[in-house]
Amino acid sequence: MLEMLSYEFMQRAILASIVIGLVCSIIGVFVILKNLTFIGAGTSHAAFAGVTLGYLTGFNPLAVAIVFSLLTVWIVGYLNKKGALMLDTSVGMFYSLTMALAVLFIGLMKVYNAEVYGYLFGSILSVTKMDLKVILILGAIVLLIVYLFFKEFHFITFDEEMAKASGIAAGWLSFLLLNLIAITIVVSLKSVGAILVFALIVTPAAAAYQLTYSMIRMFSYSAIIGVGSSVAGVLLSYWFDLPSGATTVLFVSGVFFLSVIFSPKRRIAVNSVD
Amino acid sequence: MNDNVIIRLLNATISYQNRTAIRDVSLEIHQGEFVGIIGPNGSGKTTLLKSVLGLVCPTSGSIQIFDCACHKLRCHHRAKIGYIPQKGQIDHNFPVTVAETVMMGRYSSLGLFKHPSKKDKELVVNALAEVGMADYKDAPLGHLSGGQQQRVMIARALVQQPEILLMDEPTTGIDTPTQYSMIKFISGLHKNLNLTVLLVTHDINMISPYVDRMALLKTRLYAFGTPSEVLNEKILTEVYGQQVIVTTKEGGTYVIAGDYHHHA
Numbered sequence: 339m340l341e342m343l344s345y346e347f348m349q350r351a352i353l354a355s356i357v358i359g360l361v362c363s364i365i366g367v368f369v370i371l372k373n374l375t376f377i378g379a380g381t382s383h384a385a386f387a388g389v390t391l392g393y394l395t396g397f398n399p400l401a402v403a404i405v406f407s408l409l410t411v412w413i414v415g416y417l418n419k420k421g422a423l424m425l426d427t428s429v430g431m432f433y434s435l436t437m438a439l440a441v442l443f444i445g446l447m448k449v450y451n452a453e454v455y456g457y458l459f460g461s462i463l464s465v466t467k468m469d470l471k472v473i474l475i476l477g478a479i480v481l482l483i484v485y486l487f488f489k490e491f492h493f494i495t496f497d498e499e500m501a502k503a504s505g506i507a508a509g510w511l512s513f514l515l516l517n518l519i520a521i522t523i524v525v526s527l528k529s530v531g532a533i534l535v536f537a538l539i540v541t542p543a544a545a546a547y548q549l550t551y552s553m554i555r556m557f558s559y560s561a562i563i564g565v566g567s568s569v570a571g572v573l574l575s576y577w578f579d580l581p582s583g584a585t586t587v588l589f590v591s592g593v594f595f596l597s598v599i600f601s602p603k604r605r606i607a608v609n610s611v612d
Numbered sequence: 613m614n615d616n617v618i619i620r621l622l623n624a625t626i627s628y629q630n631r632t633a634i635r636d637v638s639l640e641i642h643q644g645e646f647v648g649i650i651g652p653n654g655s656g657k658t659t660l661l662k663s664v665l666g667l668v669c670p671t672s673g674s675i676q677i678f679d680c681a682c683h684k685l686r687c688h689h690r691a692k693i694g695y696i697p698q699k700g701q702i703d704h705n706f707p708v709t710v711a712e713t714v715m716m717g718r719y720s721s722l723g724l725f726k727h728p729s730k731k732d733k734e735l736v737v738n739a740l741a742e743v744g745m746a747d748y749k750d751a752p753l754g755h756l757s758g759g760q761q762q763r764v765m766i767a768r769a770l771v772q773q774p775e776i777l778l779m780d781e782p783t784t785g786i787d788t789p790t791q792y793s794m795i796k797f798i799s800g801l802h803k804n805l806n807l808t809v810l811l812v813t814h815d816i817n818m819i820s821p822y823v824d825r826m827a828l829l830k831t832r833l834y835a836f837g838t839p840s841e842v843l844n845e846k847i848l849t850e851v852y853g854q855q856v857i858v859t860t861k862e863g864g865t866y867v868i869a870g871d872y873h874h875h876a
């Protein structure tokens with residue numbers, strides 16, 4: 339069983355899945371408690387449009403994806419701050435706009451490019467040395483920033499206005515958080531793909547939410563579920579020759595439903611009805 | 613004239629995009645005063661509190677807090693002001709414990725990149741003991757009653773070790789006996805910690821025995837003085853737009869009216 343670890347591609351896949359599982363599940367806690375799910379979903383489409391433009395123009399697809407996803411959160415954040423549009427409305431526009439761009443870029447390519455579709459559905463077993471480097475560096479940056487500003491993020495997640503009133507630079511930190519979401523999506527693109535990445539961000543945190551009333555503990559539970567599921571996804575897809583992204587998402591969704599069933603919160607809800 | 617003035621408004625007008633919330637208000641609040649702010653809905657009470665935090669600033673006139681102009685108020689000033697916003701019940705399932713909530717009050721004083729120490733944890737425990745919530749340290753915030761949540765919010769403000777305490781309708785949505793014990797408790801804090809307290813409320817009779825002065829606001833400042841000066845039938849009737857009767861009983865001044873809400 340351990341012989342698979344002697345394959346370099348397996349070592350890379352497992353290392354990548356640990357980092358991605360960790361980064362996604364930590365960021366996911368902020369995403370679900372601050373109701374940023376939709377902006378994350380919109381950003382992953384923008385990132386995919388970036389990948390297609392990268393292939394079309396010959397630039398590094400992940401680099402273009404980062405530019406696209408950061409631009410999306412900057413523009414959406416700006417429109418929201420100026421009071422021009424509700425956040426969900428502008429995200430909704432970008433959601434379709436960037437998907438249209440992706441379809442357009444793919445159309446312009448003339449030849450069928452299988453690698454592009456890898457970014458749509460993910461293929462962690464084909465992570466290259468270069469991919470792994472990008473994943474490690476970007477993942478480390480996101481985790482370091484979260485660690486450094488943890489208490490500030492914690493406070494704005496609880497109540498942004500109260501945080502600002504008590505002397506936290508809340509507007510600036512909220513914007514930083516949107517940027518971290520964008521980077522997290524790009525980090526995960528290669529392994530789970532643009533369509534499925536959001537499950538890896540939202541689902542571990544949603545499962546952890548069922549299990550605790552402490553925000554601090556929610557971070558640890560989410561990290562354990564996220565890393566566990568993402569490694570399990572790699573192993574299952576290797577053993578049974580399944581698509582890795584889909585396997586990971588189905589696994590983590592299974593964990594989520596189990597956590598709903600065993601949630602102490604449900605039990606209290608039932609008791610209080612009695 | 614007075615060197616212990618901690619908040620000073622001079623002809624301050626605060627407007628939002630198309631609405632003036634406060635017009636031409638001048639008042640001085642002294643260090644250690646307990647001031648009640650009353651007025652109908654939409655009269656600018658919340659705006660006044662936010663201006664003390666520098667979250668909104670005057671479009672004309674000036675506001676000074678700790679000798680610092682409103683728009684120059686920075687994070688380290690805000691850290692010395694405890695603010696308890698007008699709040700609805702928090703989501704029953706939101707994952708935050710009582711101790712975690714109170715610890716957030718320490719965050720701004722800690723400074724960037726510093727994580728809470730043992731001493732911060734002690735301060736949290738002490739603040740919870742002070743508000744009588746020590747036994748609920750690990751309870752989910754959402755499981756507490758409105759009055760208990762309000763006490764936790766006060767503890768969160770207290771661990772900031774503030775000089776000023778701002779409270780926006782802290783007793784709204786709490787049952788009457790709890791409201792009275794809450795006001796008594798706040799008055800005790802004011803005395804023991806020598807805090808400057810600004811408290812917004814609709815319940816004039818409840819606070820009048822405790823406050824040093826009252827501000828009656830309806831965009832303009834209609835009256836500012838001791839309860840017996842401010843609780844004047846003519847002014848109250850004008851501000852609330854309906855007949856109001858003021859009586860004195862056992863030394864206190866009380867107001868009787870059917871409904872405090874202003875109908876435009």
Ligand SMILES: Nc1ncnc2c1ncn2[C@@H]1O[C@H](COP(=O)(O)OP(=O)(O)O)[C@@H](O)[C@H]1O
Pocket residue numbers: 628629631632633651652653654655656657658659660
């Ligand atoms: N952020 C805002 N943008 C625009 N108008 C506002 C805003 N906040 C308050 N107002 C308006 O300013 C006036 C005063 O509001 P507020 O200070 O909340 O009054 P109060 O707390 O006495 O009910 C109201 O007419 C309100 O509609």
Ligand SMILES: [Mg+2]
Pocket residue numbers: 657658659698780
């Ligand atoms: Mg108000």
